[in-house]
Amino acid sequence: MNEEPLETEVSESSEDNNEVVKEEVSLQFHLYIFIFFVIYYVSWLIPGFLFWLYFFLPFRIFFLENIGFISIFTDLSSLISLLVMPLVIIGCYLLHQFLIGLMTRFIWRITEKISPSKSGVIPRNIRSKAANYYHIRSFMIKYGKNSYTKGIFPWLSNWFFKFVGSNKIGKGTTFEESVGNDKFIEIGKNSYIGVNFTCASHLIQGIFGNISYFKIKIGDNFTAAAMGGVGPGSEVDDDCYLLPFAATPKHSIIKGGKNYYIGLPMRRIFRKKIMNYLGLTPKDLEMNENIEGYKDKALLKKLKKKRYSKENFEDTKTIEESDEIEEDKININNLTEEDLAIDFTTSSSISRVNIKFLIVYIPIFWISGLLITMLWYWFSNDFVQAVPNRIEWSFLFFFPIFLFGMVYIFILACILFSKLFLLIVNLIHKPKEGVFKAEIGDTDFEFWALRTEVKKIALWMLRNSPFPWTDVVALILYGVNMDTSSHLNDAWCDAEFITFGRQNLIGQGANIMSSMVVGKYLLIKKVIFGDYVMIGGHTTISPGTFIGKESFIGAVSTSTYDQYFKPGWIFLGIPARELKENKYAEERRDILIKRQVDEAMKFTVSHEVNIDDDKKQLIKTEEEVKEK
Numbered sequence: 001m002n003e004e005p006l007e008t009e010v011s012e013s014s015e016d017n018n019e020v021v022k023e024e025v026s027l028q029f030h031l032y033i034f035i036f037f038v039i040y041y042v043s044w045l046i047p048g049f050l051f052w053l054y055f056f057l058p059f060r061i062f063f064l065e066n067i068g069f070i071s072i073f074t075d076l077s078s079l080i081s082l083l084v085m086p087l088v089i090i091g092c093y094l095l096h097q098f099l100i101g102l103m104t105r106f107i108w109r110i111t112e113k114i115s116p117s118k119s120g121v122i123p124r125n126i127r128s129k130a131a132n133y134y135h136i137r138s139f140m141i142k143y144g145k146n147s148y149t150k151g152i153f154p155w156l157s158n159w160f161f162k163f164v165g166s167n168k169i170g171k172g173t174t175f176e177e178s179v180g181n182d183k184f185i186e187i188g189k190n191s192y193i194g195v196n197f198t199c200a201s202h203l204i205q206g207i208f209g210n211i212s213y214f215k216i217k218i219g220d221n222f223t224a225a226a227m228g229g230v231g232p233g234s235e236v237d238d239d240c241y242l243l244p245f246a247a248t249p250k251h252s253i254i255k256g257g258k259n260y261y262i263g264l265p266m267r268r269i270f271r272k273k274i275m276n277y278l279g280l281t282p283k284d285l286e287m288n289e290n291i292e293g294y295k296d297k298a299l300l301k302k303l304k305k306k307r308y309s310k311e312n313f314e315d316t317k318t319i320e321e322s323d324e325i326e327e328d329k330i331n332i333n334n335l336t337e338e339d340l341a342i343d344f345t346t347s348s349s350i351s352r353v354n355i356k357f358l359i360v361y362i363p364i365f366w367i368s369g370l371l372i373t374m375l376w377y378w379f380s381n382d383f384v385q386a387v388p389n390r391i392e393w394s395f396l397f398f399f400p401i402f403l404f405g406m407v408y409i410f411i412l413a414c415i416l417f418s419k420l421f422l423l424i425v426n427l428i429h430k431p432k433e434g435v436f437k438a439e440i441g442d443t444d445f446e447f448w449a450l451r452t453e454v455k456k457i458a459l460w461m462l463r464n465s466p467f468p469w470t471d472v473v474a475l476i477l478y479g480v481n482m483d484t485s486s487h488l489n490d491a492w493c494d495a496e497f498i499t500f501g502r503q504n505l506i507g508q509g510a511n512i513m514s515s516m517v518v519g520k521y522l523l524i525k526k527v528i529f530g531d532y533v534m535i536g537g538h539t540t541i542s543p544g545t546f547i548g549k550e551s552f553i554g555a556v557s558t559s560t561y562d563q564y565f566k567p568g569w570i571f572l573g574i575p576a577r578e579l580k581e582n583k584y585a586e587e588r589r590d591i592l593i594k595r596q597v598d599e600a601m602k603f604t605v606s607h608e609v610n611i612d613d614d615k616k617q618l619i620k621t622e623e624e625v626k627e628k
Contacts (some may be wrong), residue, residue: 021125021126022125022208023125023126023127024207024503025124025127025131025135025207025503026127026132027135027487028132028135028136031136032136032139032140035107035136035139035140036139036140036143036466036467038103038107039100039103039104039107039140039143039144040143040400040404040466041400041401042099042103043096043097043099043100043103043400044096044399044400044403045397045399045400046095046099047092047093047095047096047099048092048399048400048403049399050088050091050092050095051088051089051092052399054084054085054088058077058081059081059082059085062075062077062078062080062081063078063081063082066078093151093152094153097147097148097151097153097156097160100143100144100147100148100160101144101159101160101163101164102163104140104141104143104144104160104164105163105164105165107140108137108140108141108164108165108166109165111133111136111137111140112165114129114133115129115130115132115133117134117137117183117184117213118610119213119214119215119233119607119610120213120214120607120608120609120610121210121211121212121213121592121607121609121610122134122210122211122213122609122610122611123210123211123609123611124204124205124206124207124208124209124210124211125208125209126611128611128612129612130610130611130612131211131611134202134211134213137166137183138183138202141164141166141182141183142182142468143466144160144164145157145160145161145182146464146466146468148160149177150177150464154177155174157175158173158174158175161182161183166182166183166184167181167182167183167184167185167186167187168185168186168187169185169187170187170188170189170190170191170220171189171190172189172190172191173187173188173189173190173191173192173193174191174192174193175193176193176194176195176196176197176226177195177196178193178195178196178197178198179196179198179489179490179508179509179537180198180199180200180229180508180509180537181193181197181198181199183201183202184201184202184213184214184215184216185199185201185215185216185218186215186216186217186218187199187216187217187218187222188218188219188220188221188222188238189220189221190220190221191218191220191221191222191223192222192223192224193224194223194224194225194226194227194228194244195226195227196226196227196509196538197224197225197226197227197228197229197242198228198229198230198508198509198537198538199216199218199229199230200216200229200230200231200232200537200555201213201214201215201216201232202232203231203232203250203555204505204507204534205552205584206532206534206550206552206570206582206584207503207505207532207533207534207550208532208550208584209534209552209582209584210584212231212232212233212250213232213610214232214233214250214251215233216230216232216233216234216235216236217234217235217236218230218236218240219236219237219238219239219240219256220238220239221238221239221240222236222238222239222240222241222242222256223240223241223242224242224246225242225243225244225245225246226244227244227245227538228242228243228244228245228246228247228266229247229248229538229555229556230247230248230252230254231247231248231249231250231251231252232250232251233250233251233252233592233594234248234250234251234252234253234254235252235253235254236254236256237254237255237256237257238256238257239256239257239258239259240254240255240256240257240259240261241258241259241260241261242260242261242262242266243260243261243262243269245262245263245264246261246262246263246264246266247264247265247266247556248261248265248266248595248597249265249595251592251593251594251595252265252266252594252595252596252597253594253595253596253597253598254266254597254598255597255598259598261597264556265595265597266597267597267600268597268598360418360421360450360453360454361457363417364414364417364418364421364454364457365414367413367417368410368413368414368417369410371409371410371413372406372409372410372413375406375409376406404466407465407466408465408470411458411461411462411465414457414458414461415458415473415474415477416477418454418455418457418458419477419478421454422451422454422455422478425447425450425451425454426451428447429443429444429447431447431448431451431496431497431524432444432524433497433524433525433526434524434525435521435522435523435524436448436521436522436524437520437521437522438517438518438519438520438521438522439520442522444522444524445522448515448522448524451495451496452495452515455474455478455495458474459471459474459475459495462474463490468490469487469488469489471488471493472484472486472487472488474495475493475495475498478495478496479495479496480493480495480496480498480499480500481498481499481500482498482499482500482504483500483502485502485503485504486500486501486502486503486504486505486506486529487504487505487506488506488510488512489505489506489507489508490508490509491506491507491508491509491510491511491512491535492510492511492512492513493506493511493512494512494513494514494515494527496514496515497514497515497524497525497526497527497543498512498514498526498527498528499526499527499528499529500529501529501530501531501532501533501549502531502532503531503532504529504531504532504533504534504535505533505534505535506534506535507534507535507536507537507538507539507555508537508538509537509538510535510536510537510538510539510540510541511539511540511541512527512535512541513527513540513541513542513543514526514527514543515543516542516543523542523543523544523561524543525543525544525561525562526543526544527541527543527544527545527546528545528546528547529547530547530548530549530550530551530567531549531550532549532550533547533548533549533550533551533552534551534552534553535547535553536552536553536554536555536556536557537555537556538555538556539553539554539555539556539557539558540557540558540559541553541558541559542558542559542560542561542563543561543562544561544562544563545559545562545563545564545565546563546564546565547565548565548566548567548568548569549567549568550567550568550582551565551566551567551568551569551570551571551582552569552570552571552582552584553565553570553571553572553576554570554571554572554573554576554579556574557571557572557573557574557575557576558574558575558576559575559576560575563575563576566578568581568582569581569582570582570584591604591605591606591607592604592605592606592607
């Protein structure tokens with residue numbers, strides 16, 4: 001193990017000039033769908049049977065067939081059957097959730113026996129069993145994760161991850177909702193993980209790069225505020241506190257010890273800076289002297305001397321009330337790139353949309369719901385008629401599949417009817433690129449807002465459905481130029497003026513925006529991706545961005561308006577800047593760089609590459625490089 005200053009770069013590139021193997025990733029959708037339906041079917045079959053059994057026997061007999069209104073509430077059997085119904089519904093729901101966990105655990109353990117999860121680099125440019133089962137487990141955990149974190153009892157998600165075996169979570173630890181945090185994490189007791197803070201045990205380095213898959217180990221009493229993250233292989237000791245947007249790259253070592261960290265990459269900060277960050281005054285400290293951490297009497301005395309109150313300042317006015325500032329007249333045709341090169345991390349969602357646009361949901365929902373009602377009546381009619389004599393087992397057997405089908409028929413109907421509505425809207429006002437005034441009354445802005453609202457509801461339903469990756473179907477129907485080889489992983493993507501190449505991969509929590517409201521302006525410009533492009537998690541792509549073939553924009557980066565990224569390079573930062581050529585497929589996989597955050601040092605270690613034995617000859621190792 002060799003220690004060296006943080007500024008020193010360690011070369012990971014192989015000097016071998018032979019042609020690099022580049023095999024496209026083979027996503028085994030047939031296995032994904034089979035595994036999903038096994039989990040889904042079993043999880044609904046038993047609770048569905050119990051619910052219908054209660055509904056058509058005691059509830060129907062004692063409550064629904066009770067013809068007297070007063071007797072419904074005076075007859076003991078009728079009253080009990082009514083009061084028990086909510087408990088039956090909750091009980092069936094909890095049983096459904098438990099069976100999701102049970103079936104996921106069962107299949108998870110089968111995959112672990114075939115190809116165990118272990119820390120290491122998985123080459124993504126070479127097909128292997130390790131890569132296949134990494135992708136299978138990553139897909140498998142999503143349905144259960146979404147069911148728990150977005151369900152009515154989200155705090156049960158800790159139990160789910162522990163029961164399945166994907167994470168080890170200590171007592172009293174809380175995970176808020178995030179796109180990550182679902183596997184290969186070991187965290188201690190009494191810790192808190194804030195909203196959209198990501199413990200990323202995996203990091204994908206380009207379409208033909210590596211999967212860095214390393215267990216994250218976190219101690220007790222760890223707190224992390226929102227919108228940050230720790231990378232694969234990171235080790236965090238007890239009593240470590242991360243402020244908002246604090247993040248660290250892979251293989252970081254953080255000592256903790258009641259220390260605070262901030263920044264990207266994160267660094268330790270001291271008490272005075274923490275006070276400035278939190279806006280604490282000496283008076284606040286004086287009021288809380290009994291709290292652990294505020295007992296530094298010398299610091300408190302020093303800060304008291306610098307105390308300023310409101311009466312120390314004169315009530316001055318920088319601008320006289322009689323002075324009126326005329327609003328600048330805006331000529332959007334004379335705007336320069338500098339005028340628009342401002343903070344593009346804002347959301348494309350609209351806060352000023354007129355409520356009248358929401359009226360379009362009523363006919364879309366009504367027609368789609370009418371279709372589902374007719375299907376439900378047709379499906380259940382035979383069962384209702386058969387109940388007095390016998391139980392129609394075929395109804396119960398097909399119920400989970402029918403329930404799944406109804407969900408997607410409703411969503412598909414919403415997409416088709418909203419598409420028809422959009423065709424009419426686009427005939428009235430054709431969508432176009434440009435810079436427009438973002439204000440009510442501007443035709444381009446209002447029609448853009450209408451198009452966005454019409455598309456939003458169907459996309460939202462798909463992203464919260466059992467198959468969230470089916471949002472590709474809606475995006476294609478709405479006009480995005482893409483095929484099914486590209487994937488959005490819990491990412492947001494606008495539904496117009498976007499062209500994807502082949503095998504594009506958009507990371508978790510990323511935002512692809514062809515339109516954006518910035519101040520007084522609405523910006524609409526086409527976004528274009530070349531083939532084999534990858535966008536890291538929590539990255540924002542702004543309107544007008546062009547990304548060349550085999551380029552990679554790293555996690556937590558942003559592009560600016562109309563930015564061009566040349567092919568075959570890695571870009572990183574806010575805004576994203578050129579870092580180095582995209583040679584991940586040619587890099588050494590057996591050398592890791594670990595970073596000690598507190599000492600601002602890094603060191604290199606050797607590590608085994610996680611790949612099948614019969615393909616290890618394709619990987620360059622340290623010994624082979626030394627021989628050459």
